[in-house]
Amino acid sequence: MSVAVSSDSLIRPRVSGASLKSEFVAFKVNRIVEAASHLFYERGYSSCTLDNVANQLSVTKPFLYSYFKNKEAILAAICEVGISEALAVLEDVLAHEHGSHRARLAEVVRKVGQIVIDRQEYVVVYQREMKHLSADDYKRILRLRHSFDHQIGEMIREGVASGEFREDIDPFIAVWIGGLISWIPTWYSSSGQRSAEEVIEYLVQAALRLAGAE
């Protein structure tokens, strides 16, 4: 799901060519999701009204209802970004990084850490507000999270089996790495002037040290 947008207007651009209509719909959906994630991040899902979201975009409430079934559907879209992008990055690293287990661990922490920082507001909203999803959306999002956790756990177990990681850290380290997704935003924002690169490199070193794989 692409979310980054560059224009700052919802006025339909005068473009020629076929099939740009669905693109423009997606563009507006993304603008809504982006604005909502920002507001939900700052004030919380239950404290934000749809009028708040509409105002932020200089549109009206019924506008939102022509792109989303209800308020909860907007939250579901945010949560989906929050977990699915991290999952996609994880799977990409696991599919393409074929070095040592410690190299794989470092790359996972680096790439997942980066996406969590890039999509900080989505990730935090996903964590904090997931409980307000409908039963169906909740199950769908939870499956993605379980897939994420499972693949992290497998990676760690393989490293332990190979002898590269200390035996006694399994399975806590798996929880720890999974915990990055919960923890980075708090940490990153509370560590003041540090750049994302500094924070991530520290996390990579910390993960290796915890795994006994320096």
Next chain:
Amino acid sequence: MSVAVSSDSLIRPRVSGASLKSEFVAFKVNRIVEAASHLFYERGYSSCTLDNVANQLSVTKPFLYSYFKNKEAILAAICEVGISEALAVLEDVLAHEHGSHRARLAEVVRKVGQIVIDRQEYVVVYQREMKHLSADDYKRILRLRHSFDHQIGEMIREGVASGEFREDIDPFIAVWIGGLISWIPTWYSSSGQRSAEEVIEYLVQAALRLAGAE
């Protein structure tokens, strides 16, 4: 602030003796705070109604208003427990543990970790819902948090200065230890069948390893 209560009724016990009235008031205040923290923890502050809280206690809404000024005041009481107990434990350890710096670090992680697990619901609500406090309450609670962070930072700096801790981990480790307060509840509940003791002992070892003070 004492919060643990044993009775399961709000009916005034038939006790004799002077000055038990204020004790009974405190007892009821604690019951309200306890019930509210549980509901806020599970469903979120903004999604919980005062009727929910009252029902949980088998009383009515005006009952709550005779002990608290408004809904936000209940949240403030919860937040105060969430941070002030951790702060008290920290200060107690720092005042009485005079061994090596690594012994102090281990004891801080152990004792603060224990209180965070014991008061899990309060701590989580404090973190997640603090932004809904009034400006005055927010400032008051934030001061406690800053005091906590500051003392953790000092402890780490002293350990680094003494040579017991690795130089390059300062000041990230300070954020990490402070982050325990954010992180333990998620971790503890997602680590399945593990006992509080196991989780805490792992945290102590992890903190020492991160500090380079094993």
Next chain:
DNA sequence: AAAAATATCTACCTGCTAGTAGTTTTTACA
């Protein structure tokens, strides 16, 4: 045991918010 004081409840108000019906504006196309 009656009166005073305290504690709790019933019943209500007011403002807000998710969601909708139907009208108006804008766009696409001939």
Next chain:
DNA sequence: TGTAAAAACTACTAGCAGGTAGATATTTTT
């Protein structure tokens, strides 16, 4: 440029939730 279709808006409803006034029940005191 005129007409149909699509997009967006104005104006509304229904229900809920924080907060309160005044009545009732309970406890304490004399």
